[in-house]
Amino acid sequence: MDKLLICEFKKQKRNRFIFVSIGLITLYLVFMSYYVNDARGLYSDFTSFYKQCLGYLCFLILPLIIAILCVNVFADEYKSDALKYLWTVPVSKGKLVFAKVLYIELMSLILMLFVCLFVIVSANITRFSQSIDIHSILRVFYLCAANGLIIPLAVFPISIFVVLCKGNTVIPTILSVVYVFLSFLFTSPGAGIIPLSSTTHIIWFNNYEGVMTNNNIEMNVANLSIIFILGIVFTSSLLKKQNL
Amino acid sequence: MLKLEFMKLKRSYLILILTLTIILNMIIQFYWGNMTYLGTPYNNRLGWVFDSALSLSTYYLFAPVFALLGSNMIEKEERYGTLNYLKVIPLQPIKILWVKFEATFIIAIGYSFLMFVGIALLEIVPHHNSITVSFLLTYMFRFVIHGIGSFLTVCPIIALSLLLKKGNGLSVILSFIIAFCGVLTASSTIAPFYPINAIFFISGMYNGKASQFITALFSLAICFLLSILICLSIHSACCAE
Amino acid sequence: MNYVLHTKNLTKIYGNQVAVDHVNLCVESGEIYGLLGRNGAGKTTIMKMMIGISSITEGDVEIFGNSMKRKDKSHILSQIGCIIENPGFYPNLTGSENLDIFATLRKLKQSDVKNALEIVGLPYRDKKRYSHYSLGMKQRLGLANAIMHKPRILILDEPINGLDPIGIAEIRQFLKELCQSSGVTILISSHILSEIENLADTVGIIHDGRLLEEVRIKDWAKNLNGRIVLSVSSPSTAKEILKKIFSLTDNDFMFIDETKLIFESRDIDTAKITRILVNSGVDVLGATKEKNSLEDYFKIVTGGNGIG
Numbered sequence: 001m002d003k004l005l006i007c008e009f010k011k012q013k014r015n016r017f018i019f020v021s022i023g024l025i026t027l028y029l030v031f032m033s034y035y036v037n038d039a040r041g042l043y044s045d046f047t048s049f050y051k052q053c054l055g056y057l058c059f060l061i062l063p064l065i066i067a068i069l070c071v072n073v074f075a076d077e078y079k080s081d082a083l084k085y086l087w088t089v090p091v092s093k094g095k096l097v098f099a100k101v102l103y104i105e106l107m108s109l110i111l112m113l114f115v116c117l118f119v120i121v122s123a124n125i126t127r128f129s130q131s132i133d134i135h136s137i138l139r140v141f142y143l144c145a146a147n148g149l150i151i152p153l154a155v156f157p158i159s160i161f162v163v164l165c166k167g168n169t170v171i172p173t174i175l176s177v178v179y180v181f182l183s184f185l186f187t188s189p190g191a192g193i194i195p196l197s198s199t200t201h202i203i204w205f206n207n208y209e210g211v212m213t214n215n216n217i218e219m220n221v222a223n224l225s226i227i228f229i230l231g232i233v234f235t236s237s238l239l240k241k242q243n244l
Numbered sequence: 245m246l247k248l249e250f251m252k253l254k255r256s257y258l259i260l261i262l263t264l265t266i267i268l269n270m271i272i273q274f275y276w277g278n279m280t281y282l283g284t285p286y287n288n289r290l291g292w293v294f295d296s297a298l299s300l301s302t303y304y305l306f307a308p309v310f311a312l313l314g315s316n317m318i319e320k321e322e323r324y325g326t327l328n329y330l331k332v333i334p335l336q337p338i339k340i341l342w343v344k345f346e347a348t349f350i351i352a353i354g355y356s357f358l359m360f361v362g363i364a365l366l367e368i369v370p371h372h373n374s375i376t377v378s379f380l381l382t383y384m385f386r387f388v389i390h391g392i393g394s395f396l397t398v399c400p401i402i403a404l405s406l407l408l409k410k411g412n413g414l415s416v417i418l419s420f421i422i423a424f425c426g427v428l429t430a431s432s433t434i435a436p437f438y439p440i441n442a443i444f445f446i447s448g449m450y451n452g453k454a455s456q457f458i459t460a461l462f463s464l465a466i467c468f469l470l471s472i473l474i475c476l477s478i479h480s481a482c483c484a485e
Numbered sequence: 486m487n488y489v490l491h492t493k494n495l496t497k498i499y500g501n502q503v504a505v506d507h508v509n510l511c512v513e514s515g516e517i518y519g520l521l522g523r524n525g526a527g528k529t530t531i532m533k534m535m536i537g538i539s540s541i542t543e544g545d546v547e548i549f550g551n552s553m554k555r556k557d558k559s560h561i562l563s564q565i566g567c568i569i570e571n572p573g574f575y576p577n578l579t580g581s582e583n584l585d586i587f588a589t590l591r592k593l594k595q596s597d598v599k600n601a602l603e604i605v606g607l608p609y610r611d612k613k614r615y616s617h618y619s620l621g622m623k624q625r626l627g628l629a630n631a632i633m634h635k636p637r638i639l640i641l642d643e644p645i646n647g648l649d650p651i652g653i654a655e656i657r658q659f660l661k662e663l664c665q666s667s668g669v670t671i672l673i674s675s676h677i678l679s680e681i682e683n684l685a686d687t688v689g690i691i692h693d694g695r696l697l698e699e700v701r702i703k704d705w706a707k708n709l710n711g712r713i714v715l716s717v718s719s720p721s722t723a724k725e726i727l728k729k730i731f732s733l734t735d736n737d738f739m740f741i742d743e744t745k746l747i748f749e750s751r752d753i754d755t756a757k758i759t760r761i762l763v764n765s766g767v768d769v770l771g772a773t774k775e776k777n778s779l780e781d782y783f784k785i786v787t788g789g790n791g792i793g
Contacts, residue, residue, distance in 0.1 A: 007586045014577045014614075020414050028421055035428060056424065064420055068413035079323070081573030084538045085630065089590045090562040169412050170316050174261050174309065177416060178268060181304045185272060243539045 004091065004099035008073070017072060018107060021065045022114060028061060029053060029118050037126040045131035050119050050140050051209045057115065058147045058203070059184045063196055066108050067155040067176035071169050073100050074159050078167025084244045093239040097232055100159070104152045112148030116141055139208065146203045154195040154224055155179070157231030163238045192219040195227040245339070249317065249347035258313070262355055265305060266362045273297045273366055290371050294383045295449070297363040298390055302443060306356065306394035307423035308416045314348035314398070315405030315415040322406065338479040341403070345471075348402065349395055356391025360384050386447040393443030396464045397422065399471035406478055436460045439467050487514045489638055489670045490535065494544035497530050497694075504530045506694040507544065512638075512672055512687075517664050519685030520674040521783060527694040528674040529570055532642050535672075536567050548638065563591070566636035568644050572627025576616035580607055580626045583615055584633060591634045601629040604659060606652075620647030628656065632663070639663075641673045645680060653677075657684055678780045692787045711750040712739065712775050713758065718768035720746040726765050727758070750774055 012018070036043045036052045043049055077083040086096065119140055123132055158179070161172040183196035190197030191214035198220035201213040214220060253259070273296055277287030287293050318341065321327040330340050360383060367383075368375055398419045405415045426440030435441040436452065442460030444450040452460070490512040497505040505527045512518040522528045533539035535546050537553050546553040551561050574583040584598045602609045605625040618626065624647050631639055639660075645653045657680060663669045675681050681688060682702065690697045717723045720741050727733055731753055740747040755772040762769050 003589050003592075007589055010582065010586050010589070011575050011578070013582065017414065021417065024417060024421060028425070031425065032428075035432075056428075060424060061417075061421060064417055068417060072413055076575070080575050081571060082575060083573070084533075084536075084569055085567075085573050085587065086590070087538050088536050088562050088565065088567055089587065090537075090559050091590055170312060171257055171261055173312055173412055173416055174258075174265070177305075177308045177312075177420065178265060182268070182272075185300075241540075244533065 001095055001099060001102075004095055005102050008099050008103035011076065012103075017069065018111075021069075022111065025057070025061065025065075025111065025115060026118065028057065029115065029122065032056075033122040033126060037128075040127075043128075046123050046128045046133075046136050047131070047209055049123050049126070049128045050136070050143070053119050053122075054115070054140075054143055054147070058143075058151070059187070059200065060180060062108070062111065062147060063151050063155055063180045063183070064176060065111070066104060066152050067158050067180060068173060069107060070100075070104055070152070070155055070158050071162050071172045071176065073104060074162040075167040075169045075172075078162075087244070094232075094236045097159075097236045097239065101152070101156060101232065104156070105149060108152045109145065109148035112144040116144035119144075143203065147199075150199045150203055150224070151196070153228040154183075154199045157195070157227055157234075159235045160231060160238065163235055163242065166242070188214070192216065192223045195224045198223045245343045246346055246350075249343055252317070252320075262309065263358075265309065266355075266359050269297055269301060269305065269359065270362045270366060272300065273363060277366065287366070287370060290374055291367070291379070291383070293363060293366045294386075297359070297366075298383075298386060298447075298449065301356075301359055301387075302390045302394060302440065303424050303427050304420075306352070306391060307398050307419040307440070309355065310348060310352050310391075310395050311398040311401045311405075311415040311419035312412060313351055314344060314402035315412055317344045317347065318402065318406050319412055336479065338475055341406070341475045341478065345399065345402065349392070352391045352395040353388055356387045356394075357384070359391075360387035363387075382448075386449060389447040390443050393439070393446060393464055394423070396468050397439040397443070399468055400474055403471040403474035403478070437463050439463050488512060488547075489514045489549055490518075490672060491547045492531070492535070492544065493547070495531065495534060495541065495546060496543035497527070497534060497539065498542045504694050505534070508691070508694070508696045510689050510696055510699065512670055514670055515664060515668040516686040517660065517671045517673065517684055519681035519688040520672060520691060521678065521681060521688055522674070522691035523787070526691040528691055529642050530694075531691070532567070532569055532640050532672070532674065535640055536562065536565060536569065538569070563634070564637045565640060566631035566634065566638070567640040567642075568624075568627040568631050569640070569642050572623050572630070574615045574623075574626060574630075577614060579611060579614055580618070580622070580629075581610050583626065584630060587630055588633060593634055597633050597635075601633040604632065605629045606655065621649060621652055624648055625652070635667075636669065638670045639672070641671065643675055644673065645675060645677060653680060660684060678783060690783060690787065697787065712747055713750045713753065713755060714771075714773045714775060715746045715758070715762075715769065716744055716771035717746060717762060718744075718770070720744065722765075723762055723767045724748075726762060726767065730761055744770075 032053050033049075036049050043052060077086070087093075120132070120137060123129060155176070158172050158176050161175055162169070165171050179194075179196065183190055183194045183200075186194060187197050187200050191201045192198060201220045202217060202224065204213050205217055206213075273287075273293050276296060277293050278285050280286070286296075321330065321340070327340070364380060364383070398415070401415045401419050401422075405412070423440055426438060429435055429438045430441055430444075435450075436445050436456040436459040441450075442463040445452045445456050445460035446464070450456075488511045490510075492508050492510050495505055495508040495510075496503070508527075508531060510518075510520075510531075520528050520531070530539060534541050535548070535553065537558055541554060548561050549564065551558075553561065574580075575586070578586075581598060581602065584601065585595075588595070588598050599609045605628050607622065607625050607629060615623070615626070624644060628641075628644055631641065645656055648656060660671055660673070661684065664671055673681070673684065685702055687699060687701050689699045715723060720743065723746055724738060724741060727748070728735075733748060738746065738748045755774055759769045759772050
């Protein structure tokens with residue numbers, strides 16, 4: 001498994017996607033920092049600053065980036081035609097899928113740790129430096145890490161469509177866009193039904209920043225876990241049955 | 245050549261997926277329209293469904309869909325190696341790019357029109373007594389303008405997709421971010437300058453001053469000119485090769 | 486017989502189309518087996534079923550006595566090296582980096598990667614990405630990947646595609662040495678019949694999904710029929726004379742026009758033919774004997790126009 005994970009990282013060498021994604025996230029955060037810093041009447045402390053910065057990022061941008069990363073990670077194997085050679089090594093289909101999940105998790109975590117660092121640094125150089133304390137820093141760290149770890153679980157089932165379409169990226173990408181924006185629009189009613197909506201209620205649980213969440217955390221966790229496990233099972237079994 | 249671009253889309257599930265997104269938007273509007281405020285459903289007001297659908301489409305759907313379509317058309321030629329055969333005909337790289345823009349533009353108009361048709365059904369059914377032809381034509385015009393405006397906004401992204409490997413995914417992310425940032429800038433002073441908000445000024449959704457209208461037109465024109473600039477640089481780089 | 490690879494009524498059906506129709510082929514240990522067939526004959530499909538990347542509709546494949554239908558094929562696959570259709574590598578990585586990935590998965594050392602690249606004539610640790618490789622380089626890298634882990638059996642689908650004549654000769658030499666020195670069994674498909682003729686010990690001819698014939702090259706060469714090409718003043722008269730004297734039938738004559746006559750030789754001496762015809766009043770302008778090539782044999786077996 002560790003060898004498969006190492007190989008996943010090796011495969012992405014010279015891949016500009018992550019760097020461009022970091023660039024886009026940086027641009028967004030710069031824009032958002034400026035916007036929040038400028039809106040003196042609306043945002044008064046570090047909590048409101050990071051809530052605003054992380055809000056749309058974690059509801060929309062990060063899920064979309066991770067979904068497209070997931071699409072690319074599977075589609076690349078088909079496009080390069082390397083998949084048949086991986087099967088002849090042989091590499092277990094289940095282990096390959098799991099290695100890709102781990103890779104996506106790690107990349108998501110790296111992205112969100114970068115975001116965490118950016119938010120803390122930009123808060124320090126704007127008017128919110130007075131209201132930063134260790135608790136809020138830890139809270140930001142928790143939110144970023146939680147988003148980084150949990151969101152990939154919710155978007156992973158998109159891989160089923162990539163495998164079904166044998167590496168076609170257009171349809172899974174459109175489905176990713178629709179899934180992300182549906183889960184954003186229906187964050188409240190989608191709790192316990194749409195996995196990505198459920199992640200919001202799991203991560204922002206306890207209403208600490210005034211984000212209204214569904215208190216039935218068990219239902220949300222169950223929803224996320226079931227869909228994720230089904231995603232892995234379906235993806236692996238599709239790969240097993242697929243003729244190349 | 246434009247006809248050939250549409251032939252290349254034959255047997256593509258893209259049309260099915262685009263239709264599904266229209267249906268999805270209709271379902272969302274139906275659901276929201278029936279939500280009540282002080283006992284009155286939102287869709288009680290004539291034009292509410294249109295306004296809501298138009299905002300939703302412009303901020304979340306149009307830009308990523310058109311960017312994906314356009315960048316996919318360009319990326320496919322390179323991926324399957326057909327670009328070299330087209331160059332050998334000979335076809336200028338700028339012409340190859342331009343016709344893809346044209347095809348995406350036509351699809352953008354078609355998609356926004358079909359979106360209007362779908363949403364119009366939701367508007368017509370409860371308000372069939374009070375709805376007028378001019379009302380429908382106004383919103384049809386708005387939908388198409390929003391489709392064209394969203395297309396112009398993502399033109400530079402489509403042009404850049406030739407330079408970016410994995411251009412599909414990145415163009416979707418970039419266009420999605422650009423589109424939804426319009427939600428944040430909608431109430432600010434820079435709204436007419438920001439392309440996504442500029443569309444609302446041009447279509448008349450926002451009642452702005454003449455100067456804001458002109459600024460909005462200028463903003464979209466800059467996006468289009470930027471895409472031409474990128475295409476010309478790619479063309480000269482290809483010719484230099 | 487010590488068969489390392491054996492197919493039993495191997496069949497593949499896609500919808501209503503029978504791509505592979507009850508193929509029974511046997512590859513002995515340490516031999517080079519050439520699989521010949523036209524485009525769409527089913528060669529690649531057979532090879533894909535052999536290595537398990539395509540499901541088997543009916544029948545079975547046995548490699549080293551183990552069925553390829555079983556779930557756990559890891560110990561069999563680790564002994565197989567293959568190139569199927571085009572080599573598949575990651576375009577953003579260099580050749581060495583691509584092989585590194587497969588070497589890591591196969592638990593091989595860097596020296597194995599280096600040796601494999603040396604054998605196929607590719608540089609080690611160069612900076613050229615796979616997407617910039619020529620077709621020949623891509624094929625060589627595919628071959629390097631196939632031999633890197635020192636497999637006992639090689640399944641190669643048109644491995645000399647895109648190689649220059651020197652490259653083809655090198656690969657031919659390498660495969661022969663591999664077979665002779667290490668006892669590696671090789672199943673190779675190709676369109677270049679002359680290469681298969683020089684390389685293979687046994688040839689299997691596939692046509693429309695069916696294995697029409699298996700020929701041992703040594704035995705085939707011994708019973709080699711050639712053909713005689715005669716340039717005569719009256720080919721029709723010459724034909725009648727030859728039919729009468731040598732008991733030939735109409736089927737033995739491959740070609741006849743106003744000046745030329747071609748027929749199967751069956752060890753008939755051209756000098757004797759010339760004497761007979763001249764004595765019968767037919768002017769002989771030229772008489773040559775040609776050996777049937779594998780292509781000719783292929784045409785006869787498949788009843789077609791060749792390997793196209």
